[in-house]
Amino acid sequence: MRSLLGHTINAKESLLGRIALNSPWFFYDPNSILATNSPDRKTLRHLAIITNANNISESLTSSGKTIYYGVSRLNELKAGDVVRLNPNGKIDVLYERESSHNVLFVTEQCNCSCLMCPQYTTSNKTDYTEQVLALIRLIDPQTRTLGITGGEPTLLGNNLFEIIKACKQNLPNTALQVLSNGIRFADFEFAKNFVLVGHPDIQIGIPLYADTDTEHNYIVQTNGFYKTLKGIQNLALFKQRVEIRIVITALNYKRLPKLAEFIYRNLPFVIHIAFMGMETKELAKKNLNEVWIDPYEYQSYLSEAVEILSLRKMNVSIYNHQLCLLPKALWKYASKSISLWKNIYIDECGSCTQKQLCGGFFASCRNIHSKHIHAL
Numbered sequence: 198m199r200s201l202l203g204h205t206i207n208a209k210e211s212l213l214g215r216i217a218l219n220s221p222w223f224f225y226d227p228n229s230i231l232a233t234n235s236p237d238r239k240t241l242r243h244l245a246i247i248t249n250a251n252n253i254s255e256s257l258t259s260s261g262k263t264i265y266y267g268v269s270r271l272n273e274l275k276a277g278d279v280v281r282l283n284p285n286g287k288i289d290v291l292y293e294r295e296s297s298h299n300v301l302f303v304t305e306q307c308n309c310s311c312l313m314c315p316q317y318t319t320s321n322k323t324d325y326t327e328q329v330l331a332l333i334r335l336i337d338p339q340t341r342t343l344g345i346t347g348g349e350p351t352l353l354g355n356n357l358f359e360i361i362k363a364c365k366q367n368l369p370n371t372a373l374q375v376l377s378n379g380i381r382f383a384d385f386e387f388a389k390n391f392v393l394v395g396h397p398d399i400q401i402g403i404p405l406y407a408d409t410d411t412e413h414n415y416i417v418q419t420n421g422f423y424k425t426l427k428g429i430q431n432l433a434l435f436k437q438r439v440e441i442r443i444v445i446t447a448l449n450y451k452r453l454p455k456l457a458e459f460i461y462r463n464l465p466f467v468i469h470i471a472f473m474g475m476e477t478k479e480l481a482k483k484n485l486n487e488v489w490i491d492p493y494e495y496q497s498y499l500s501e502a503v504e505i506l507s508l509r510k511m512n513v514s515i516y517n518h519q520l521c522l523l524p525k526a527l528w529k530y531a532s533k534s535i536s537l538w539k540n541i542y543i544d545e546c547g548s549c550t551q552k553q554l555c556g557g558f559f560a561s562c563r564n565i566h567s568k569h570i571h572a573l
């Protein structure tokens with residue numbers, strides 16, 4: 198999540214609001230937070246004010262209005278973005294109106310502990326349902342796609358259904374993509390209740406890291422393999438759209454062709470298979486010695502796996518990979534999949550003719566990337 202930082206006046210509690218960039222006299226939206234270079238008393242109609250200015254007049258300070266001042270990178274905020282103002286001066290950007298990579302982050306709790314997980318997770322109960330419901334009410338109804346992620350969203354139980362219901366009600370034109378390890382869907386009743394919410398456009402992305410229980414379970418650090426498969430099958434029984442996500446690591450790259458074969462044989466109904474490069478944060482960074490492999494080293498395995506699925510008319514993509522590492526035959530599967538705010542290019546990319554097409558790197562991979570990156 199992108200965050201900005203400022204100094205605070207009258208900031209006693211967290212506030213959630215939608216960014217406005219101007220303040221016409223007739224304007225009144227109790228949820229709006231004005232982002233402005235020059236705050237004055239006319240701007241007091243808003244829930245709060247954030248500004249890059251450093252000097253705030255006495256009349257504004259004494260108004261009681263919440264003001265965040267001295268905010269650098271203010272111009273990164275766009276009208277319609279949704280932010281959370283924290284009393285410590287941190288401004289979290291929870292939704293970006295112009296981005297196609299927005300997510301609802303619903304919990305940090307997880308029942309797996311994947312060795313290459315780039316997200317902080319905990320086994321303790323955390324549940325952001327109330328905040329997420331408030332966020333959904335502020336999101337632009339024209340938003341085309343929205344992810345639901347964690348942690349493991351299904352651990353919220355009924356609260357996950359409430360969140361999906363709220364999306365259905367407030368964002369009827371928005372496609373949802375739930376990222377889940379699939380384990381909870383092994384419970385038929387749970388899968389049924391998920392489906393009964395009746396969201397018209399929902400897809401579930403589920404990771405499968407190997408074609409054997411031993412390898413998969415070691416990577417996710419729990420006995421989840423058969424439950425995940427059962428979960429996928431239950432969702433398929435209810436005609437849900439399931440995508441398989443495979444993060445490639447040193448622990449599974451050699452089995453990619455076998456995994457592709459396994460998916461074709463056992464899960465031919467899935468609508469999409471994504472082979473993904475690692476984001477080297479959190480557990481991935483901590484376990485780097487065990488999970489990292491230079492993507493250059495596994496291209497032959499990846500090529501074979503993609504070919505196995507593609508020849509059988511399955512829908513395959515490659516996420517988070519740089520074009521200069523992929524054989525040209527794989528370029529048509531590569532997608533610019535990294536969220537804009539954490540998408541970077543390194544010095545070698547400066548003179549590259551394919552930069553516009555290439556997905557680049559996660560910001561966290563600035564110093565951890567293939568030795569074979571080269572301008573094309």
Ligand code: SF4
Binds near residue numbers: 521572573
């Ligand atoms: S040099 Fe950079 S921009 Fe060019 S293909 Fe490689 S990673 Fe992409």
